[in-house]
Amino acid sequence: MRLVVTGREGQVAASLLEAGQGKAGMEVVAIGRPELDLERPETIIDAIAAEKPDIVVSAAAYTAVDQAEDEPDLAFAINATGAGKVAEAAARLGAPVIHLSTDYVFDGSASHAYVETDATAPLGVYGASKLAGELAVAAAGPRHLILRTAWVYSPFGRNFVKTMLRLAADRDEISVVADQWGNPTCALDMADAILHAATVLHGDKNAGAFGTYHLAGTGETNWSGFARHILDTSRACGGAWAQVRDIASKDYPTKARRPANSRLSSAKFADVFGWSAPDWRQSTEAVVRRLQGGQAPAG
Ligand SMILES: NC(=O)C1=CN([C@@H]2O[C@H](COP(=O)(O)OP(=O)(O)OC[C@H]3O[C@@H](n4cnc5c(N)ncnc54)[C@H](OP(=O)(O)O)[C@@H]3O)[C@@H](O)[C@H]2O)C=CC1
Numbered sequence: 001m002r003l004v005v006t007g008r009e010g011q012v013a014a015s016l017l018e019a020g021q022g023k024a025g026m027e028v029v030a031i032g033r034p035e036l037d038l039e040r041p042e043t044i045i046d047a048i049a050a051e052k053p054d055i056v057v058s059a060a061a062y063t064a065v066d067q068a069e070d071e072p073d074l075a076f077a078i079n080a081t082g083a084g085k086v087a088e089a090a091a092r093l094g095a096p097v098i099h100l101s102t103d104y105v106f107d108g109s110a111s112h113a114y115v116e117t118d119a120t121a122p123l124g125v126y127g128a129s130k131l132a133g134e135l136a137v138a139a140a141g142p143r144h145l146i147l148r149t150a151w152v153y154s155p156f157g158r159n160f161v162k163t164m165l166r167l168a169a170d171r172d173e174i175s176v177v178a179d180q181w182g183n184p185t186c187a188l189d190m191a192d193a194i195l196h197a198a199t200v201l202h203g204d205k206n207a208g209a210f211g212t213y214h215l216a217g218t219g220e221t222n223w224s225g226f227a228r229h230i231l232d233t234s235r236a237c238g239g240a241w242a243q244v245r246d247i248a249s250k251d252y253p254t255k256a257r258r259p260a261n262s263r264l265s266s267a268k269f270a271d272v273f274g275w276s277a278p279d280w281r282q283s284t285e286a287v288v289r290r291l292q293g294g295q296a297p298a299g
């Protein structure tokens, strides 16, 4: 099966390229700028058709949450119009599309872990543009899987794990918000889930499985708890460490508001696809160790 993923160096694309290498019968190809430029919709159909996908994974996106507040037109062009065109390209080629979306489509006011039928109400431009992207993907054809994930980290690209390790290298203390709750998700686990889902969907063996799903790391924490686990693991491997100080969101002003609770229930995906993510702590430890050159934690 030939899987074509958008975005070459993105966390999920890079993870899919790596995961695909070890899988017999699975070929993963990544496409990106300049051939495929989501800002230039006229590039999209040809760039995807040229790669002859059996399945398309739509992972490229505008992901700068604060910057999006200043560039709403660009965020919508990429995350809504561009995503819709990617799905249209897949539909024209008769290939299903697996499109990635975000927990930031929710406002965080619920007291439970969000399920797929909960009402969306994004707090910022990024979340609104991703929600518009979901609608555009769904409008392009029925053979889509929309996977809402959250708090993605990996050895690749930019992410919170790398930021904490970098800050710890030259600070004794890092202040981190403790009043936003969610599910840290390893992009390598997402890649595993996506390859699994692609196999389940291939050849329309399970056409009833198309639709929208939440898919995130197992277990929940807040950003401060996530930071503490990253740095404690780092210290155990002989790497940098800093004290993490709990603060409130109001003491960490940002352009975009973030949801206080964007925990996702991944139960529907587990039921339908028979796959669930490892505990976030376990995957975090693996990524921190890998970023530090693979040392085992000091005993
Ligand atoms: N990161 C996170 O915490 C979360 C991400 N998601 C969603 O998951 C998906 C994957 O995220 P992640 O891998 O972290 O993303 P990254 O930010 O790591 O990568 C985004 C990718 O999109 C590409 N891209 C950006 N603009 C364009 C464009 N105009 N044309 C073509 N490619 C473009 C980038 O290309 P280049 O390398 O050239 O810059 C990059 O490869 C996204 O849809 C995101 O919204 C959902 C929840 C959490």
Ligand SMILES: Cc1cn([C@H]2C[C@H](O)[C@@H](COP(=O)(O)OP(=O)(O)O[C@H]3O[C@@H](C)C(=O)[C@@H](O)[C@H]3O)O2)c(=O)[nH]c1=O
Binding pocket: 063, 064, 065, 066, 102, 103, 104, 149, 150, 151, 152, 159, 160, 163, 174, 175, 176, 177, 180, 223, 252, 258
């Ligand atoms: C660097 C830093 C961040 N923070 C806060 C800011 C924010 O509330 C939280 C996380 O910071 P980030 O900038 O990594 O978060 P953010 O960019 O909001 O991450 C989001 O990205 C998009 C793409 C998604 O789809 C979401 O699921 C989510 O992962 O931690 C601190 O409190 N202290 C710090 O030193």
Ligand SMILES: [Mg+2]
Binding pocket: 064, 065
């Ligand atoms: Mg960020």
